[in-house]
Each structure stands twice: as C-alpha cells, then as structure tokens.
Amino acid sequence: MLPETEQKEMSAEKAPAGQSTPAVGTLRVKFSKTGMLRYISHLDLLRTMQTAMSRARIPVWYTEGFNPHQKLVFALPLPLGAESVCELIDVKVTRRVDPKTAVDALNGAFPPDLRAIDAWYAETKFTGIFWARYELYPVDPEEKPDLSLLDKPELVTIVRTKSGEKEIDVKPKIRDPEPNGKGGVAITLRAAVNDILNPDVAARLLGMGERRTLRTAVFREDGTTEFR
Amino acid sequence: MRIPDEILRSVSKPGRYVGGEYGQIIKNKEDIAARFAFCFPDTYEIGMSNLGIRILYGTLNSQPDIWCERCYCPWTDMYEKMCENGIPLYAHESGDPIKDFDFVGFTLQYELCYTTVLAMLKLAGIPLLSSERADDCPIIIGGGPCTYNPEPVADFFDLFSIGEGEDALTEAVRLYIDMKKSGSYTREKYLREASHLKGFYVPSLYDVEYNGDGSISRFEPKYPDVPARVTKRIMQNMDEAFFPECFVMPYIETVHDxxxxxxxxxxxxxxxxxxxxxxxxxxxxxxxxxxxxxxxxxxxxxxxxxxxxxxxxxxxxxxxxxxxxxxxxxxxxxxxxxxxxxxxxxxxxxxxxxxxxxxxxSGITFAPEAGTQRLRDVINKNVTEEEILAACRIAFAFGRDSVKLYFMQGHPTETEEDLRGINDLAKDVVEEYYKNPDRKKGRQPHVTISCACFIPKPFTPFQWEAQDSLEEAKRKQEFVRSTITDRKIKYNYHDATVSRIEAVFARGSRRLCPALLEAAKRGVMLDAWEEFFDYDGWLDIFAAVGVEPAFYAEREIPEDEILPWDVIDAGIRKEFLLSERHRAYEGKxxxxxxxxxxxxxxxxxxxxxxxxxxxxxxx
The missing domain is CATH 3.30.750.210 (Transcription Regulator spoIIAA)
Structure with a gap:
C-alpha cells in the first residue's frame, strides 16, 4: 500500500462523483511472473492486476462512460506455461506517484509469484517492441537441444495464426541462438505487433520435449537494445 | 506436493489447481496441533465463491494452533490424471495430501454434491465408510444446509456440525487437540465425546429400525449419554460474530468474484x-x-x-x-x-x-413464485400482483427493460389456472412497460420466466408433501410453454429429472447410503453439472440397490410418521410446521x-x- 500521507493526498484530490479526474501520465511497471503463476492466463492476470492496483492504492485513471474501468495495457501477452522476468504493464494514473514507492506498494499487494521489479513513466509505446529473448530449458537435463537444427537456410514450419494454421519460413523471425550454459538455450524471437513467434515453435524446431520457458528481455528493432 | 508440468499443461483451466493466491493463509507446520482440510464438493470456481467457507476458513485460522486449508474437486480431466499418476487429493495451501490431515470437512450445499463428496474421499485415499476408518484416518465432518437431513450420507460422515459453525467447529477441533495431548484419543472415544458438544451429531451412535414399507419405526441413541435430539447452533450476535477482513483472491474467474x-x-x-x-x-x-x-x-x-x-x-x-x-x-x-x-x-x-x-x-429479478394470488397465499408468498407490477413500473421508469421472474411449479394444490397465471403475470409486466410514457422509442421489454420444480424439503411446512411425478412435472412445463405466445416473454425451466433426484435425497433416510456407495463405485461425480447428470444412470443405481425413488420423492408422508430428520432440532417446532401446512390448505x-x-x-x-x-x- 502507498504510504498514508500519499493516500490522504489522493483522496483530497478525488474528483466529485460523476466527474472523472484526468490522467497525468502512464506508469510503466516491469514485473516478473514465475512459478505456478505460469499457469495463469493472460486474462486472469489482467483481473489479478486490477485488484492489485486497487489494493496498492495506485491512483489509477478510470475510463469515462457507462462502465468506468481501469485501463491496463500489457506489452506482450505471455503464453500459458511460460515464465517471465521482463513483463511490462502500462497504467494511466491521475497523480504522479514516485515509481519506487509504487514498486513497493505493488509488491505488498501482489501474490508471491508476481513481483514488481522496476517502474518509470513511459515515454515510448509498446509498438516499439520488436524482439523478445527467451530461455528454454529441457525438463529432462539429458535432452539437450540441438542448435544445429536452426542452421538451415530456411525453417519452414506450421504456425498457428489468427486465420488458422499456416506453413511459413520462420528463419527471419529467429536470431542469436546460443547455449545458455545450463543445458538449455537462449534465443531471440520476433515479437512485433501482428508478428510474434511463439517460443513453443522454436522449441519444436530445436526438437525439445517437456521444457520450461522463461522470457528474459524485450528488445527494440535492433534486436539487442532493451526496450523501456 | 508438486503436480508434474505435463499434467498441468494437459488439463483445462490449470489455474484452479496451483494455489498461491493472494490472501491464502500459510502456517508453519511445527506450530500446528491440528490440520483441517475444508473441502467444497464441487469445482474451484464454485467453491471459491462460497461465503460460508470464507468465514469458516478465517475462523479456524484465527486459532494459532489450527491450520485450515482449502480443497476442491478437480474437474474430470484432472481427476483422471491424478488417479493415473497416483496423486492423492491435496490441500491448496500446502499441497499436502488431505488423508494426512486431522480433519476433513465438507460443506453440503446441495443434494447433488453427495457423489462428489465420495469421489473426493476416494481420490484422497480415505475409506468411504465411517465404520471402515481406522484411528489414523482424519475425522470426516459435514456441515451446511443439507445437514438438516444428514441421513442419506450418514454412513460416510463421522460427525455433523448442525447449524452455524463459527464457534462449533473450533470447539470440535479443540476437543480433538486436548484428547491427542492427553493421550486419550481414539476415534471411538473422540466421537462419543463430540456427541456431547452442542450442535454435533454423530450418526454412528444411533440405531435406526424400519417398518416393512421403508418408513422408520425407531430412531434412538445407542447410549444414554448421547442426546436424543441435536439442536442446531446459532451465532447470538452477528455484530460480534467473526467476519473475514480479507478474502483469498482467485486468479481465475469464479462465480461470485x-x-x-x-x-x-x-x-x-x-x-x-x-x-x-x-x-x-x-x-x-x-x-x-x-x-x-x-x-x-x-x-x-x-x-x-x-x-x-x-x-x-x-x-x-x-x-x-x-x-x-x-x-x-x-x-x-x-x-x-x-x-x-x-x-x-x-x-x-x-x-x-x-x-x-x-x-x-444490474438486472432486475423478482420471485412471485406462483402465478395466482390464491396459490401465492397457499405458499405464503406475501406479495401481490400490484406490488410486482409497481416494482416493475419503477424499474422501467429508470430505463431498465428486462425483468426476470422466478416461479416454482408443482406447489401443493396447484391447478391449471395457477399455471396459466404465470404467463398472465408476465404479460401484465410487458403491458406495464408500454404504459410508461417516457419509454425509449423502438425498444421493447424482455421478460424472462424462470421456473423451478417444487421439492419438498425437511423443516418446511411442506415437508410432508409429495413431489409431482416426473411425467406430471414435464406435462406442466409443456403446458406453461403452450400458454406463452408473446415473443417478448422467454420461458426457462429447470430439468425435472434433476429436481426429482434432489427430492429423493432431500427426504431420504440412511437406506440411501448404499445407492451413493454404488454411485461412487460407478465413478459418478460432479452430478450438479448438466454434462455429468445422468437420470437413467440414477434409476439404474437405485434398482441395483433396491431403492424405490418414488418412496422418497412422490409419497405424501403421514403427519405422525417418524421423519429421518427428527433427530435434528432446527429451532422451529414441528407443531408450527404442521399448523402452517394446515393453513396452506385453507389458503390462509x-x-x-x-x-x-x-x-x-x-x-x-x-x-x-x-x-x-x-x-x-x-x-
């Protein structure tokens, strides 16, 4: 929860019922979603975030209209079963709270497997994300992924898209694969708007069976600079 | 216990099995004298919505040496995977198997959950019959609305908490802890002692004998120190009664979130x-x-x-x-x-x-329960047609255009006239909409009629009444449908076969326990879910164990007959219920x-x- 002084300030600023307070900025929170939370879907995470924002007393801006609601925007949905230490969420606020304070408040309101890592006021849009870095670990350490499988000039495989299953060459959507030193692989995959390669496809190309998936970073267009 | 990834990845909505929610209570096992698994015999989504469990979870956990955890019935896909992989039913907070707990409690909210109770015990690896449980088995305790007639599940429970459990449950656990500490605990001694606690019913301490037709001829405690009747517990002062200050926050969407x-x-x-x-x-x-x-x-x-x-x-x-x-x-x-x-x-x-x-x-819903004033007087639903229309008038004036009306069909003394009255009332509501001068042009009202089937329930003035036969109930549903001609009126009704099975168990005696045991053998569970409810399957089970369902559902019980639930004192006197029944027939x-x-x-x-x-x- 935010410190009491901040809370008081907030309620004093509160607009009378029926009028909404304008948004003064977009707080971007970087958080991790690990452990058993990998089985919580994107939609359920959204609901969890909504109540957590409220518990943490973040001065969230509400949409106007018939059914006012919090507007929370996630950078990149995480596939069910995957963990991450680099999730980003944008929340419009009606007052500029100190980002460090917000991180602490959120950690008090999050369940244990959800941790706020950092926060700042956003100056970019999520459309600036083009790549995401993943680590894939085999559940059975004997099943080492074979990186040479990615060396072919073309990697034609079936991917699921909104319009059904398609066979395409995913080679241009994969870069910088390397052993991660722990029996798994680190790999960067396309993660742009309307052009996302699911880590499960990469795992399939690598011949991996049961595995753990961890997203470690999101990058700008150059594929190496961290997106903030 | 960790559920293997490959299982969680393969089942629907894995979020219901992982625990770790904000607000869950984790305790250090070393500080704990008794562990309580609070089971809801239905899915996580249903169970997490129940307020009673939230209250009792908080009450028990307010005791420093008691740890209460939650447990739900896995959906069939997960249930099968757990069976295949030898994973016993576990509690959400610790992941520990509930068979190692001191208490396993079930809340019995509706009759159709009974098969799920047995399915959960089976998955837990706990013997289904109380008589087959050894000293190291947890005490299986039941509570909730259905325990006003606990007899159909009497053989499966060691103990029932009758009435409100806030104080009672803690007392039962406290007695257990004391007996364990003094070294005097055996299951038998504990249950005998527990029968002396106010509001606790130990079914194994009573003898029941039957007449040739299946009615009860004698129902008595086996020992003089065991009470002949068990009076329900109530909380005296609601302002002082425990109420949780936090809820466990589910990740996945639940029914009442x-x-x-x-x-x-x-x-x-x-x-x-x-x-x-x-x-x-x-x-x-x-x-x-x-x-x-x-x-x-x-x-x-x-x-x-x-x-x-x-x-x-x-x-x-x-x-x-x-x-x-x-x-x-x-x-x-x-x-x-x-x-x-x-x-x-x-x-x-x-x-x-x-x-x-x-x-x-939010939608506007009213429950007239019957179509005519005559029948509303019989059931003592003291609301008039004018009051219903006035309420709708207000709702319409506020711009609402849909109204839901709840009815019940099959009430005692019901006639065709009463059934016709259901549509008549809905039509009047539609007309009321058009009487509103300020209504929005081009819009029309939606009136939904939702009809349940009458089920005679213990401790009601209608507890002696017969339920309509299945054919009669279906005929009535068809009749009501035939009276509805206006497309602005929508008609929904409950599945009569479901109400039938509910009626059998609502007024059942211990003679239904073998039917439930047979159902458990056949793998029946989650009966309250339409996709799993199998009426013909039930008829087959009843036939296999020699139970005549009509005896429990369709029979008008003589007023002087011993009722299976006479052993319970719910506060209201039988004479009052009788007088109310008679007044119903007089239309008073x-x-x-x-x-x-x-x-x-x-x-x-x-x-x-x-x-x-x-x-x-x-x-």
Whole structure:
C-alpha cells in the first residue's frame, strides 16, 4: 500500500462523483511472473492486476462512460506455461506517484509469484517492441537441444495464426541462438505487433520435449537494445 | 506436493489447481496441533465463491494452533490424471495430501454434491465408510444446509456440525487437540465425546429400525449419554460474530468474484416451501455501522470493485437506507459498485432503485413464485400482483427493460389456472412497460420466466408433501410453454429429472447410503453439472440397490410418521410446521415475523437484533 500521507493526498484530490479526474501520465511497471503463476492466463492476470492496483492504492485513471474501468495495457501477452522476468504493464494514473514507492506498494499487494521489479513513466509505446529473448530449458537435463537444427537456410514450419494454421519460413523471425550454459538455450524471437513467434515453435524446431520457458528481455528493432 | 508440468499443461483451466493466491493463509507446520482440510464438493470456481467457507476458513485460522486449508474437486480431466499418476487429493495451501490431515470437512450445499463428496474421499485415499476408518484416518465432518437431513450420507460422515459453525467447529477441533495431548484419543472415544458438544451429531451412535414399507419405526441413541435430539447452533450476535477482513483472491474467474457482506442471517417471511427461510431462524441482523466497516476493510484488502449485499431477502433489512447511504459515501469515489440480490417486489422503492442506478446496472429479478394470488397465499408468498407490477413500473421508469421472474411449479394444490397465471403475470409486466410514457422509442421489454420444480424439503411446512411425478412435472412445463405466445416473454425451466433426484435425497433416510456407495463405485461425480447428470444412470443405481425413488420423492408422508430428520432440532417446532401446512390448505396466509410472532419456536435459541419476542422461559 502507498504510504498514508500519499493516500490522504489522493483522496483530497478525488474528483466529485460523476466527474472523472484526468490522467497525468502512464506508469510503466516491469514485473516478473514465475512459478505456478505460469499457469495463469493472460486474462486472469489482467483481473489479478486490477485488484492489485486497487489494493496498492495506485491512483489509477478510470475510463469515462457507462462502465468506468481501469485501463491496463500489457506489452506482450505471455503464453500459458511460460515464465517471465521482463513483463511490462502500462497504467494511466491521475497523480504522479514516485515509481519506487509504487514498486513497493505493488509488491505488498501482489501474490508471491508476481513481483514488481522496476517502474518509470513511459515515454515510448509498446509498438516499439520488436524482439523478445527467451530461455528454454529441457525438463529432462539429458535432452539437450540441438542448435544445429536452426542452421538451415530456411525453417519452414506450421504456425498457428489468427486465420488458422499456416506453413511459413520462420528463419527471419529467429536470431542469436546460443547455449545458455545450463543445458538449455537462449534465443531471440520476433515479437512485433501482428508478428510474434511463439517460443513453443522454436522449441519444436530445436526438437525439445517437456521444457520450461522463461522470457528474459524485450528488445527494440535492433534486436539487442532493451526496450523501456 | 508438486503436480508434474505435463499434467498441468494437459488439463483445462490449470489455474484452479496451483494455489498461491493472494490472501491464502500459510502456517508453519511445527506450530500446528491440528490440520483441517475444508473441502467444497464441487469445482474451484464454485467453491471459491462460497461465503460460508470464507468465514469458516478465517475462523479456524484465527486459532494459532489450527491450520485450515482449502480443497476442491478437480474437474474430470484432472481427476483422471491424478488417479493415473497416483496423486492423492491435496490441500491448496500446502499441497499436502488431505488423508494426512486431522480433519476433513465438507460443506453440503446441495443434494447433488453427495457423489462428489465420495469421489473426493476416494481420490484422497480415505475409506468411504465411517465404520471402515481406522484411528489414523482424519475425522470426516459435514456441515451446511443439507445437514438438516444428514441421513442419506450418514454412513460416510463421522460427525455433523448442525447449524452455524463459527464457534462449533473450533470447539470440535479443540476437543480433538486436548484428547491427542492427553493421550486419550481414539476415534471411538473422540466421537462419543463430540456427541456431547452442542450442535454435533454423530450418526454412528444411533440405531435406526424400519417398518416393512421403508418408513422408520425407531430412531434412538445407542447410549444414554448421547442426546436424543441435536439442536442446531446459532451465532447470538452477528455484530460480534467473526467476519473475514480479507478474502483469498482467485486468479481465475469464479462465480461470485466480489466482496460479499452478510447483512442478515435468516428471513422472516415464512414462505412455506423454503427451507432456508425456516432453518436460518431466528433472523439476526448486522448493524449498518459494522457492515460499512467490514466493507471498507474488505475493499482495502481485496481491491474488488463490487460489493454484494447478501441476505435471503435484502430489501427486508430495516436499515438498508442507512447502510447504502454510508456505503455510497465512499464507494462511488473508489469505483466500487453495489449490487443487491434477493430483492422483494413489495419493498422495491424508487429510492432503492436510485441507489442501484447510481453505480452500475444490474438486472432486475423478482420471485412471485406462483402465478395466482390464491396459490401465492397457499405458499405464503406475501406479495401481490400490484406490488410486482409497481416494482416493475419503477424499474422501467429508470430505463431498465428486462425483468426476470422466478416461479416454482408443482406447489401443493396447484391447478391449471395457477399455471396459466404465470404467463398472465408476465404479460401484465410487458403491458406495464408500454404504459410508461417516457419509454425509449423502438425498444421493447424482455421478460424472462424462470421456473423451478417444487421439492419438498425437511423443516418446511411442506415437508410432508409429495413431489409431482416426473411425467406430471414435464406435462406442466409443456403446458406453461403452450400458454406463452408473446415473443417478448422467454420461458426457462429447470430439468425435472434433476429436481426429482434432489427430492429423493432431500427426504431420504440412511437406506440411501448404499445407492451413493454404488454411485461412487460407478465413478459418478460432479452430478450438479448438466454434462455429468445422468437420470437413467440414477434409476439404474437405485434398482441395483433396491431403492424405490418414488418412496422418497412422490409419497405424501403421514403427519405422525417418524421423519429421518427428527433427530435434528432446527429451532422451529414441528407443531408450527404442521399448523402452517394446515393453513396452506385453507389458503390462509401467516403474517411475517415483523407484523406479529407466529410462534415458530426459533426464538428459544436466543439471538440479538432479531424481531422475535424474548422466550418466556430462559433455559
């Protein structure tokens, strides 16, 4: 929860019922979603975030209209079963709270497997994300992924898209694969708007069976600079 | 215990099995003298919505040496995977198998959960029959509305907590801890001692004998120290009763995912078919100040954006204005909406409507329960057609255009005229819409009729009544459908075969235990789910164990017959129920408790902030 002084300030600023307070900025929170939370879907995470924002007393801006609601925007949905230490969420606020304070408040309101890592006021849009870095670990350490499988000039495989299953060459959507030193692989995959390669496809190309998936970073267009 | 990834990846909605929710209570096992697995015999989504469990979870965990955890029935896909992989049913918080717990409690909310109870015991690796459990097995304890007639599940439970469990459960666990500490614990000794606690029923300590037709000839305790009747427990003062300040916050969507305030317990109307209206007496209320404080704390600790004021009949709460006013003082600014379920047409006012409208729209639902005034008088649903129409008028004036009307068909004395009245009433509601001069052009009203089937329930004035035969019930449903010609009126009705099985178990005796055991053998579970309910399967099970379902559902029980649930004292006296039954046949209404005490007898249990007169003799 935010410190009491901040809370008081907030309620004093509160607009009378029926009028909404304008948004003064977009707080971007970087958080991790690990452990058993990998089985919580994107939609359920959204609901969890909504109540957590409220518990943490973040001065969230509400949409106007018939059914006012919090507007929370996630950078990149995480596939069910995957963990991450680099999730980003944008929340419009009606007052500029100190980002460090917000991180602490959120950690008090999050369940244990959800941790706020950092926060700042956003100056970019999520459309600036083009790549995401993943680590894939085999559940059975004997099943080492074979990186040479990615060396072919073309990697034609079936991917699921909104319009059904398609066979395409995913080679241009994969870069910088390397052993991660722990029996798994680190790999960067396309993660742009309307052009996302699911880590499960990469795992399939690598011949991996049961595995753990961890997203470690999101990058700008150059594929190496961290997106903030 | 960790569930292997490959299993969680392969089942639907794995989020229901992983635990780790915000607000769950984790304790250090070394500090714990007794572990309690609170089981809800249905899925996570249903169980997590139950307010009673949230209260009891909090109560038990308020004891430093007791750790109460939650447990639900896995969906069939997960159930199968757990069986295949030898994973026993585990508790959510610790992941430990519930067979290693000291207590396993089940809340029995509806009759169709009985098969799920057995399926859960089976998955847990706990013997189904109380008589087959050894000293190292957990104590299996049941509670909840169905325990007003616990007999159909008597063989499977060691102990039943009758009535309200806030204080009672802790006492039962405390007795266990004391006996364990002194070294005097054996299952047998514990159960015998527990039968002396107020409000606890140990079914194995009673002998039941039957007449040739299956009715009961003798029902007596085996030992003189075991009470002949078990009186239900109630909380005397709701303002002082425990209420949780935080809820466990589910990740996945559940049925009631919001703050629930328990405004009052009980209902003083006295509808003659309604079990809750009788068994929760005496009505006790919380004060608006306490409720507002609870709401604020719950909002701060949960972050929910909706508060539901729950009660059997919320508009009967005498301080509703004060309560909603004090809530609206802060809820609007916090973007929290209020919802008021269980509105009664005769207390639905313009002021109330304004309050609901000020936040978020929710549907308007009324329960006339019967189509004619004559039948509404028989069932003592003291609401008139004019009151229903007036309520709809207000709703329409506030721009609502859909109304839901709940009815029940198959009430005692019901005629074709009464059934015809259902559509007539719906038509009048439609007409009422067009009488509103300010209605929006080009829109039309939607009236939904939702019809349940009458089920004679223990501890109601109609407990002796017969349920319609299945054919009759279906014929009536078809008849009501045939009367509806207006496309603005939609007709929904409950599956009569489901109501039939519910009726069998609602008034069943111990002779139904073999049927449930047989159902468990056949793998029946989650019966309350349409996709798993199998009526023909049930008929087959009954036939296999020699049970005649019509004997329990369709028989008018003679008033002097020993009832399976006579061993329970629910507060209301049998003479009152009988007199209410007779008044029903005379078409005489009985005024609600506020307008005069009808002498149901529940006031002898005490209770603060009730409308009951104080009993003459204090015991």
């Amino acid at each position: 919001r703050i629930m305030l328990e405004v009052c317990r009980g209902c003083y109307r006295g509808c003659r078919f309604c079990q809750a209206g009788m068994t929760y007496r005496p009505v006790r209320r919380r004060s608006p100040e306490v409720l507002n404080e609870q709401a604020r704390k719950l909002f701060a600790n949960t972050g929910y954006d909706e508060i539901s004021l729950t009660s059997l009949s919320i508009s009967d709460y005498p301080w509703l204005d004060r309560l909603t006013d004090s809530l609206l003082e802060w809820t609007d600014g916090e973007h929290v909406s209020l919802s008021l379920p269980s509105l009664r047409a005769d207390s639905f006012t313009r002021e109330l409507m304004e309050k609901i409208s000020s936040v978020r729209a 209404i009985t005024p609600d408790c506020v307008h005069g005490c009808a002498g149901c007898g529940a006031n002898r249990l005490g209770g603060e902030m009730t409308c009951c007169p104080k009993p003459n003799k204090k015991k």
